Structures are given as C-alpha cells and as structure tokens.
Amino acid sequence: MNIGVIGLGLIGSSLALKADEVYNDIYICGEDINESNLNYAIENRIIKNKIQEKDYSELDILFLAIPVDEILNVLDKILDKVGENTLVVDLGSTKSPICDLVSSNQNRSNFLAAHPIAGTEFSGPMSADSSLFDNKTIILCETEKTENRLLSSAKEFFLSIGMNIKEMKPDEHDKHIAYVSHLSHITSFMLGKTVMDKEKDEGTIYDMAGSGFESTVRLGKSSPSMWAPIFYQNKTNIIDALDEYLKNIKNFKYLIETDNLSEMSKEMKEINGIKNILKGIK
C-alpha cells in the first residue's frame, strides 16, 4: 500500500506512525509547508520520503492533514492530479465548506470527507502518537459520492488502525461539532484570557492554580493557525452555540446575584449527569 500525507502535524504524523505499525507492506511519503517538520518526520522515520506531485497518481490514499483553509486552497488542484485509483481524504474539523467546494470537481468520486475525533492540544510531528486514534470515532460525510471500491478500502484502513466509523451529512456534522468541540475550544481560550489578563495586575494568581484550572484551560494551548480558519468556516453554528452558552452563563450569574442556592444546586445536579455520558470517552 502507498500512502501520502500532506501536513505532518499531530494528526498527519500520528496517522503515518500508526499505519506503519499496522501494515507490513506499506510505503509512506509526506510533506509539510514547514521544512523543519518535514525533516523531523523523515529523520524520525515517521515518513519514508518527501512526496512529489508526480507520485500522486501512484498513491492508494492521499491524506490532507492541514488547516481547513489550506484544504480549500489545495483540494481542487490535488484532485486534478491524482490517478483513478487514488483516494484523497481530508481530515479537517469542518465538513460543509469542503464538500461544497469539491462537489463540482470532475474527480469528486476520488474524494472522501472525513473527520477523526482525536487530537490533543499539542502540535507538530514531535507530538506524534501512534495510539492517538485507538478506539476513536472517524466521521465520514457524503460517502455516496465516493467511488465504492475506494470507499471500501478507506473504511478498511480506518478500521485497521483501530477507529470506529460513523456516517453523517456535512451540515449535521458541522452543527454538532460546533457544540461538542469548537465551543469547548473557545470557552477554554477565553478562560485562559480572563485569568491571564487578571494576572497582569495580580502577581500571585498562578500559585493558586490547581489541576481543575489546568484541565479546563487545556485547549487554550491549541494552535491558532488551525483554529482561526475553523471558527471562520463554521461561523454560523459556532455563533448559535456561543449564544446558548452566553445565555446559560448569564442565567447562572443571575442565580448567584440573587442568592438562589436551590436553583443553582438543581442546575448543577442535572449537569452532573454528564458523568454517565462521558464514561465512554477517553
């Protein structure tokens, strides 16, 4: 099997590592806009070689593990260059803009829109972890538009690296992911900002930070070049989620202002139900 990976960040590099672990007979090439990331990936045997455009047509799967704005920039051009046996798979965190863009491409059936629900707050090939995808879900969109044979081999690939497959419409994906992923990132970034702004005036605050703060602010360490384009592309859904969130925060603030302990407790008790929901998430 021949695999190409464009973008050797956390996702691309972890995917390459895992594929190499699972398949005996595999050739993995890749590239990254950042020369030192590319060199790191080659030197650390995450990939074998730098990918060449002329190789595209000989690849079985070419993964795009780059920021979602970059996916929109390069996807059409790449699809024009692949062979009939090559499947291009994007791994971005938004799906509608990408599916819309590619809908009129003559090689649409050589494309699969995917989103692995996996990641950490770290970036770059030095963060690569071959277990990143173990038991994680990958969401596939518009699978009916992908050539059957290519779709089957992609599904086989994702199953073989230990992932669970879920299919969904692009707009459904973008709406739900706004709540369950994009919103968490914004609340975490803003918690970090609020505390850091305060710290400018008050020197002692961090001595008082515990593991609870650390956990809640963890996503505030995420990459801006990855996240700004996601917030831009999924703007409408994210604004909806933020409006709901703002309403909830303001309401809880009102309960505090009016000393309404019983209503606060009732609300928190309901939210405690998230325990059972989260049990399956690692």
Place this chain on the structure above:
Amino acid sequence: MNIGVIGLGLIGSSLALKADEVYNDIYICGEDINESNLNYAIENRIIKNKIQEKDYSELDILFLAIPVDEILNVLDKILDKVGENTLVVDLGSTKSPICDLVSSNQNRSNFLAAHPIAGTEFSGPMSADSSLFDNKTIILCETEKTENRLLSSAKEFFLSIGMNIKEMKPDEHDKHIAYVSHLSHITSFMLGKTVMDKEKDEGTIYDMAGSGFESTVRLGKSSPSMWAPIFYQNKTNIIDALDEYLKNIKNFKYLIETDNLSEMSKEMKEINGIKNILKGIK
C-alpha cells in the same frame, strides 16, 4: 498525635489516609453527616473511630473538611469545646466569611484558616487518594491570629504530608481563587449544560465528543452541595470574574462574526502563553 476529621469526603478522607501513611504514632478519628460514608471510612481504615464531642479537647488538630456553609454553622460551637492544645483548621474554598465569623470567638487563637489547592471532580471517601496533596499548595490566612505553637505544629504537619505553604490575606485569597478556581467550575458547568440542552433535541452529539470536550467539562461533575455555598459566599469576586469572562467571550464572538481571523489568531497566540505558566501544575 491525635487527629480529628469532620467531613469524610474526598479532602477529609485523603488527608486521613496520608496522615496515617506519614506518621507512625497517630490516632485518627472522624465523622460525617452521611452514615454510610462514615461506615465506609471506618471499614476501610481511613479513620479509626467515630469522633465524640468529648474527645475534641484531646485532639492536636481537628480538621473541618465540610462544605463552606457548614463551616460557618459549626465553627463557633466547635471552638467553644476544644482544649487549649487543640487547633481547629478549616479547609474550605472561601476564606473571608470564615475569618470574619471567627474573629470575635474567645478561642480565635486555636483556629487556623486554610485552603489546600487540591481536589478532583469526585466526592466521598471512596475517592480518597493519599497522594492528593503531594506537592500541592496550601494557603494559610491570618496566621498572626493563631497561637504560635499551634501554628508551628500545623505547618509541620502540612510540610510532612508533602504540601507547600503560602500565606495570604483572606480577601486576597478570595479574589484570586474566584478567577483561578471558582470561574473554571462555572464555565465547565455551563459548557456541560449547553451541550446537554442541545442533546435533548439532537441524539447524536455525544458520539462526536472527544477528549478535549471531556477535559473542559470535567469540573461539571463536581458536587453541587459543595459548590453552591462557595458561589454564594464568594459572590462579589465571582461576579467580577464572570463579567470579565463574558466580556471576553462577547468580544471573541464579535471577531468571529466580523471574519477577523488575524485578531482571533493574535488573541489565541497570546493565550497560548498559558503553556509556560501551567508547566508547574500537575
């Protein structure tokens, strides 16, 4: 050494376990309003016996590891009953209301206001963990009002269980902890609520939840009976922190609405600086 622990939740039970590990010659008794928690703690040798009021005067340290509203309810009565060699230490997450209340007690010098910056989202003696306090900070307030000899032995105790000691004024503590702990809990609870409310309508959302969501919403599993009184007692500081947070969220929402990717990126890049700040927190 004789130790009493009122409140055998996560904090009280973990403290008892650790003290028993560190000191050879120690007697630990305790109590809990919840009979099954008390029995669990005795059966699992977290404490030796149920504490009796007549024992209070023979204790070296009596810890109050109960919700902050309960501390206000019982502190005066308990201080009236202890002997001159007993130090009562509260471990609550607010300090001003407790220090204010106790200021006129005739046995004020037998009291020490403390807040260990340690905890998890779990409650009860079954969550006890003797390593909970390892390398964590304990904040002591108004130490000048505690009898010197008793203060020294309390400090020795906290150092011996592996904690770092920091001293601070009660109002300073409450202001900072509002940002770095209480605010995180509210943002986490409200993230949980926002996603759960959406889930009522949309059945699929949790399949899409990843480890980032799990981390950000973790504190939403915390105990309402512990947290509602904290929000009530530290109301003014928490409202200030919430106002700052709301302002930041609204501003970031505006950047998304106006497609201002460069300003979004700039802001997130600054927040990424939290990486270095968090390095020391485990």
